[in-house]
Amino acid sequence: MAFELPALPYADDALEPHYSANTFSYHHKKHHNTYVVNLNNLIKDTEFEGKTLVEIILASAGKNPGVFNNSAQVWNHTFFWNSMSPNGGGAPTGAIADKIAADFGSYDNFVTEFKNAGATQFGSGWAWLVLGTDGKLKVTKTPNAETPLTAGEKPIITCDVWEHAYYLDYQNLRPKFLEVFLEKLVNWEFANEMLAGKEFSGDK
Amino acid sequence: MRNNIKLFSTSILAIATVFLIPVCANAQQNNAPKAIDAPMSAFTLAPLPYAYDALEPAIDTQTMTIHHDKHHQAYVDNLNKAIAANPALGGQSLDQLIVKAGTLPPAVRNNAGGHWNHTFFWDSMAPVAKSGTPSPALNAAIISSFGSMDNFKAEFKKAGLGRFGSGWVWLIVGADGKLAITSTPNQDNPLMDIAEVKGTPLLGNDMWEHAYYLKYQNKRGDYIDAWWQVVNWDAVSKRYASVTKK
Numbered sequence A: 001m002a003f004e005l006p007a008l009p010y011a012d013d014a015l016e017p018h019y020s021a022n023t024f025s026y027h028h029k030k031h032h033n034t035y036v037v038n039l040n041n042l043i044k045d046t047e048f049e050g051k052t053l054v055e056i057i058l059a060s061a062g063k064n065p066g067v068f069n070n071s072a073q074v075w076n077h078t079f080f081w082n083s084m085s086p087n088g089g090g091a092p093t094g095a096i097a098d099k100i101a102a103d104f105g106s107y108d109n110f111v112t113e114f115k116n117a118g119a120t121q122f123g124s125g126w127a128w129l130v131l132g133t134d135g136k137l138k139v140t141k142t143p144n145a146e147t148p149l150t151a152g153e154k155p156i157i158t159c160d161v162w163e164h165a166y167y168l169d170y171q172n173l174r175p176k177f178l179e180v181f182l183e184k185l186v187n188w189e190f191a192n193e194m195l196a197g198k199e200f201s202g203d204k
Numbered sequence B: 001m002r003n004n005i006k007l008f009s010t011s012i013l014a015i016a017t018v019f020l021i022p023v024c025a026n027a028q029q030n031n032a033p034k035a036i037d038a039p040m041s042a043f044t045l046a047p048l049p050y051a052y053d054a055l056e057p058a059i060d061t062q063t064m065t066i067h068h069d070k071h072h073q074a075y076v077d078n079l080n081k082a083i084a085a086n087p088a089l090g091g092q093s094l095d096q097l098i099v100k101a102g103t104l105p106p107a108v109r110n111n112a113g114g115h116w117n118h119t120f121f122w123d124s125m126a127p128v129a130k131s132g133t134p135s136p137a138l139n140a141a142i143i144s145s146f147g148s149m150d151n152f153k154a155e156f157k158k159a160g161l162g163r164f165g166s167g168w169v170w171l172i173v174g175a176d177g178k179l180a181i182t183s184t185p186n187q188d189n190p191l192m193d194i195a196e197v198k199g200t201p202l203l204g205n206d207m208w209e210h211a212y213y214l215k216y217q218n219k220r221g222d223y224i225d226a227w228w229q230v231v232n233w234d235a236v237s238k239r240y241a242s243v244t245k246k
Helices: A022-044 A054-058 A067-083 A093-102 A107-120 A174-185 A190-195 B003-033 B061-085 B096-097 B104-124 B135-144 B147-164 B220-230 B232-246
Strands: A124-129 A137-143 A154-160 B169-172 B179-185 B200-206
Touching: A054 A067, A067 A124, A067 A154, A093 A107, A093 A137, A107 A124, A107 A137, A107 A174, A107 B135, A124 A190, A154 A174, A154 A190, A190 B169, B061 B104, B096 B104, B104 B200, B104 B232, B135 B179, B135 B232, B147 B179, B147 B220, B169 B232, B200 B232
Parallel strands: none
Antiparallel strands: A124 A137, A124 A154, B169 B179, B169 B200
16 A cells, blocks of 8 residues: 555645745645655565555664655654644643643743754754653754654654755745744644654654 | 943954954955965855856846855854854864864864855856856766766766755766766765765755755756756866866
């Protein structure tokens, strides 16, 4: 069963003006779709065919760069779409709010760390809020297609800092994009689901 | 009050630094026209060697403007900051820093690479009418190494498309004197000690998305195809002559 491009969890203009339909027309329909198509081509008639997306990511990490890059990028993008919401942004509520306050000292500390991680990921990559193996929340960053899944960490929120994620809307102003992501887009409802332990398959 | 005094003295230091650096840079310029690579001064951004719209339609004016005035400027500014934070590395030329990239703090390595690569990139291009043709010697070397100019361009494109994430694709002269195609991640380049394939660059194309996204979006291959129109073959041929003369 080949993988299919997961639909966006909202209309492609739902995040305007903070994240444009024009950007989604490339980021979702072209970039994300290319990773899906490449992955299907690469795993056909191999040991990876028939495995779940997460199984493929974990099995290919450090062994098969082509399969890893494409499978991880399929998962990362689906996770990124869900990390944003038309009603998102601002300070969190619920369990994630308490846990951020406990593990970072304050929400403002988290914001500073998250923006810094995204701004300093040199080249292409991702900024993450994850639940570490020690049970504490932390901010991390990964290059290219790398994902915290391979370190056994549970992703809670991500922001894509590949230039294609923001260049049409923000050009060289990556820090501005990270600021808007946190103030207007970040989906804390989704973060609460992840914190509660819900699985994320990344393929739908 | 105490905090105010501290803030004040920090500001004085910052102002002094801002004024000292240009003075030093000017002194350098009097003796050395190529101040961009001169030691002992702050690194500076040279203007583009042509107008911002000179590479249209292959590379659009908006892209050239942001790429040079914002991205390249940021590498220069951040390199100066990184050197200021690592005073032991002061007074060294860009070329001196590049060849020992593996020993440098990431901020110095990345920004020195970004400055070197972009300077080289602007000089690797020219308006279509002035793009010239490969010299007979370079043409012969390309055919000898790749079979034909078309094959060379196809292999160069394949290497560019195969660079996952951000980086550069290069035509180099290797230690064996032969031409080769290679690619490097992020702002590394083939002169660096940490390069997987080392050599002297003759030509480089920027595979960071900022180099082409406003006009070509996800179509990196179309960008590489169009870019050949503005390759400055006279500059590339001169580089080849200078390497083979050694």
